[in-house]
Amino acid sequence: MKKRLLVAMVGLVGVVLIAHDVPLALHLSQIERDRLTTAIERDAFTIGGKISPTLPLEDPERRSAINSVLDEYLQTKSGTIVVVDSNGYLLSSTDPSVTPGTDYVGRPEIATALLGDPSSGTRLSNTLGGDLVYVAVPVLSGAEVLGAVRITFPKSVLDKSVRDQLQGLLLAASVSIAMAIVVALVFARTVSKPLDKLRATTDILASGDLTATALEEGPGETRQLARSFNAMAKRLGGLIDRQRAFAGDASHQLRTPLTALRLRLEQAGELIASSPELAQVHIDEALNETDRLTHLTEQLLRLARAEGAVLEKxxxxxxxxxxxxxxxxxxxxxxxxxxxxxxxxxxxxxxxxxxxxxxxxxxxxxxxxxxxxxxxxxxxxxxxxxxxxxxxxxxxxxxxxxxxxxxxxxxxxxxxxxxxxxxxxxxxxxxxxxxxxxxxxxxxxxxxxxxxxxxxxxxxxxx
Structure with a gap:
């Protein structure tokens, strides 16, 4: 019983946690992804705003100003930043493997940004050989698009950030399961311990010890069960004691009229040939003993029916x-x-x-x-x-x-x-x-x- 209670309570908590935390985890995961994407987009617009005045300049002054802004960003953040001009040619990048002048107009996110619209999402990168998360925004000077800024991260970096945020939820679920186990153990012990004792007392009573009584402890239901058991045991003990006393008294009281009846019949048998009149006297006395025996038997039956009965009112x-x-x-x-x-x-x-x-x-x-x-x-x-x-x-x-x-x-x-x-x-x-x-x-x-x-x-x- 203890195991069943434990499994039932922990299983119930597990089902509740699954029903509650799985949708919550999915929702929080999406919120965290949106938050990170929004933060990256904000950084991209910030970088674009800082480099916008330098894009009309000529190199090397323009490249130096852009690199200064990118270095400042990398001091606190991570990611790969690409800055292109209005034609989609690379002006500067935090990726040292990429040379200035590389054509990026073939990247869909860069093309969208050069049209004046920001874009974000996840796509497969042939260069990285895996998925990347990107944000590309236009660099504006009024209504004129001067270029574009793209910030990218490996998708694994974003996934790790999401997992880090979900660890708190997982920890809370683990603590809930642990608390459920502790509460279930305490509850199962509280419920099963008095029931185990009551079962042991029942075994003692079944073995013939009619003085066995159950301790009234535990929850209200088990205390009531123990009280009912004790009342039953007391009633059963009283009935058996009265039954034993009844059997002893009945055998004692029946012995006297039966003995007298036997003596009368023996005497009548001895006298029936020599003195029929005296034999008839003994037969009449035997009949009287029979009447007394009948009356005694009826009284005993009435007493047996009355014992232990509960009469309606x-x-x-x-x-x-x-x-x-x-x-x-x-x-x-x-x-x-x-x-x-x-x-x-x-x-x-x-x-x-x-x-x-x-x-x-x-x-x-x-x-x-x-x-x-x-x-x-x-x-x-x-x-x-x-x-x-x-x-x-x-x-x-x-x-x-x-x-x-x-x-x-x-x-x-x-x-x-x-x-x-x-x-x-x-x-x-x-x-x-x-x-x-x-x-x-x-x-x-x-x-x-x-x-x-x-x-x-x-x-x-x-x-």
Whole structure:
């Protein structure tokens, strides 16, 4: 990944530089060539202006004056200068190999200058055996053309000057590439280092170490990814821990009814021939154990479904739900000679999971009916508090100590008085706790003013 980021960033900068600097270099090259040509043309006109008064003179005075001007030019500049008269014959030149009187009228630039027009450009020189850059201008005295001045350079000299000017641009491009490499390295390290650490942490988690956590460092995106990973790892660890505890508790709790069932069936088998009536008693007890085993299995399945779940919420009328559950349980309450009283407003809307609240109320009502004495009451109350709504199921049973109330939501826990009770599984309140966690509710057991227990489910108003 680090290499890909590096190549991507440097490649992007390279493409931008090519798209920007190549046209710029071509433009600057043309500007530099035009500038040099203009400068040479200016020098040619300057020389022409200086020698114009001397051209009507006779040699050797004329040649001496022209040579003096040319020598002065060569002290600061370079190039080959040719001065011709109005007929195109050489008067003087900085090239010692050329003799005065040589006919230059055949050179196109000289011919153009003698017609009164300056000319400049590049052409092949047979004398030099290569391209040369030339500027030829007329020497004027008023409107009369007295001669011409031509300054030439080998094209390589002009090209070198252009390359020298473009070196700055090339240097800037090189510095940009170098800076892009440095920035890309820093960026790639900043991005890839926390990702590499996160990958290593993932490998540790995959190997079975559920305590592995990722460091929240690097850019915001990687920090968020690390937080999500840690939340996932924590959730996964909790699920596996609960799964292990569930398997251990389930195997322990299932062993007792299975053992009792086996003993009852063995005893029934031994007595079926000698005492059919007693054998039938053992068979009936075996059926009871089977019912208990079925109930325990159903409770275990409900608990497994509730663990780790996240239940969706909706706007519900909690008063309607409480009245509905009270009506459903009234039939069983009548068999126990227990009265159910509902204290709730006509309507109270709140955002919560309806199935979770129904299941929690049903578990509370089941426990309350188990302990409520005949001729007593079970009260379902809705309390609208500042930040929550509470549903309270109050019974008039024997009550529970503080330690018992704190442990009541543990799996398979039962009070000492219930330890020999054959119908309970000790999972009802554990299921309540799991449903509350999955739906964002709060559950607790309080001491009731009537001496029993107030089983509470709190629904936050902000949920």
């Amino acid at each position: 909706e706007n519900i009328d909690v008063s309607e739900i409480v009245r509905d559950r009270a009506q459903e349980w009234q039939y069983l309450a009548d068999e126990h000679e227990v009265e159910i009283i509902v204290q709730a407003p006509d309507s109270l809307m709140i955002n919560a999971n309806q199935l979770a609240i129904r299941e929690i109320i049903d578990n509370y009502m089941d426990n309350a009916l188990e302990v409520a004495p005949p001729k007593s009451q079970i009260t379902l109350t809705i309390l609208a508090l500042v930040d929550s709504v509470e549903i309270v199921v109050s019974d008039s049973g024997r009550g529970m100590s503080l330690q018992q109330r704190e442990r009541a939501f543990d799996r398979f826990w039962r009070a000492d008085a219930d330890s020999n009770r054959r119908t309970g599984s000790g999972l009802g309140l554990a299921i309540v706790a799991q449903l509350a966690q999955a739906s964002g509710l709060r559950v607790e057991l309080r001491e009731s003013p009537t001496g029993g227990v107030d089983a509470v489910v709190g629904i936050p108003k902000s949920v």
